[in-house]
Amino acid sequence: MPITAxxxxxxxxxxxxVIQGEVPARAELIGAAVLRSGVDFALSARQGFELALAEAGLEAQRVERIFSCGYGRGNVDFAQETRTEIAAHAAAAFRHFPRALTVLDIGGQDNKVIKLDDQGRRISFKMNRKCAAGTGAFLEEMALRLNVGLQEFDGLARSARGEVTMGSFCTVFSATEVLAHIRKGVALPDLVKGLFRSVLKRALEMDNLDQTVVMTGGVAAHNPYLLEMLSEMIGRPALTPPRPQLAGAEGAALLAMQSLLPRCDQSHPRP
Amino acid sequence: MTQAPPPINATKHMKKLMADHFLGLDRAAREGSPKVAWCTSVGPAELLLSMGFAVYYPENHGALLGATRMATEVIPVANAAGYSPDICSYLTADIGAFLKGVTPLTAAYGIKSIPKADVLVFNTNQCRDVADWFGFYARHWNVPLAGVCSHRGLGEVKRHHIDDVVSQFKDMIPVLEKVSGVKFDIDRLRETVRLSKECTVRWRKVLEYAALSPTPMTFFDHTIHMAPAVVLRGTQEALDYYDLLLAELEQRAAEGVAAAPGERYRLYWDGMPVWGRLRMLSETLGGLGAAVVASTYCNSWIFEAFDAADPFESMARAYLELFIVRDDDYKERYIRQWARRFGVQGIIFHDAKTCPNNSNNRYAMPERLAQDLGVPTLTINGDLNDLRCFSDEQARTNMEAFAEQLGEQAA
Incomplete structure (x- = not known):
């Protein structure tokens, strides 16, 4: 069975x-890795690929096709083709939830809202403006201000008994607000829950979250409570694939697998 | 690797015309004759030309500051002088460059500084910023400032709008006569308006070649070749230039030359160019097989209404009928019409941080047009001149994702 990455x-x-399957719709994730991008994208790409191969127990030669995506997509010299992370997240979300979707990807640096029809074709997409508000970078900055590990955020937000309201769009202004709340003696969990709310508000401002909402990306992966809060805010369950942080890589692998299909099948809706 | 489109030969001639234009202005400013009038790009240039002024267009200088990427270095100088980073970055770049004592004209033509104005004439049909911009120089040089305070957001251009602008034009004449020492002559104005109309007819023809598929010229070429329509309209040189360009376009069209080789998608661009990133945008879109075939911006120098028989009224009408002066209903109809006529499959809106009046995405127009036309839209956040407001990576990802989307829809 074909293997792609x-x-x-x-x-x-x-x-x-790394995925394996006859067709994208029935492909199985057999190896995966997540590591810091650092300053050498080519190196981190190579290391990530090797780690995923090791988990799959495979040699690199077994992989028939590799696609890259993300900001460093052009730095992956062993990838045959590139796709945008928008295409990749859409492919992965539709693979897990094959219906009309609104995909919300909250990444480290930017957010995307991608709308797909019931065949997985893209209707529209929006990226956040050139601003870190509402992204993973915002939470990272706030964790530094609060001197709390980012990995503690989810538990803290979940344990909140109240919630502060963050009024500003801006990461810098929000940091000032955080300091004001600290001075007032606001409980840390209430503050972190307020930060989560701020992230979700920024996402809701980008587009209407109609259809079935699927949340992908690292921020959703590390903060499952965000998904619960989002569900509460939109009034219905928001979904997430099994490993949301891998959605971009998995989607790129799915698109690589799709490209192996005979040409007449490639135009068929994705996975 | 994407094949480069063949160069447009007329460009060499245009460069010489532009050099002559700036060198002439520099000479006039140094020698004190003819007098130099500054004029906004869609201001009453015909009136000034008819009275013998050498006419200088600061927005053109603003665009040069952007295209040479000097703008981002000099804008902070204007910011420090009190001009906010949120206002027109043509203004902040131009004033910043002046305060710093630099100009791209030095590297291009060996000119030390922009030509000192003897009079400044604005038209607020585009925005109020032009009046503030010219006001800075009027105070600095202690020279007269005149202008038209225009109506804006117009649906229909009505009689009282035209009468008002005509009277404002006429009010300027005594000031202009005093500065130039030349008596106003209606026949000279008629002749200048005739030349401007002839220029408009030719410029429109140039733009209409992009209705062909493949297009022999894209928006990115238009932003370069529009220069004579902006700074030389009302002169014979502009007509001669566009005759030359049109002949070349005819030949390119006959030979099926594609300005974006492998043209697969045809797009409309609304809003200002990102002057400092024209090449990046052109190459990225071209590499994706996307040709930008029509734009609101380059159409802004089509002045249908000019009529030598009635120069004042037709000038007033021409400068009021422009896209930027109109309400959103008109703008939507306009874009719909051009998008259909040019067979576009998608529309890119440039949301320019410092140019709200020429960023038409902010009141849900993309959503309405996408629904009406059945084509997707993309908004790119950026700016005309201030590259601090533009992210190459975000823009590139957006454009690639847009091409993917167009490809999916075509499949």
């Missing part, structure tokens, strides 16, 4: 996925 070089993390 996807490498997603994001602003914060590099993700690699």
């Amino acid at each position: 996807g490498i997603d070089i994001g602003a914060s993390a590099t993700k690699a996925a």
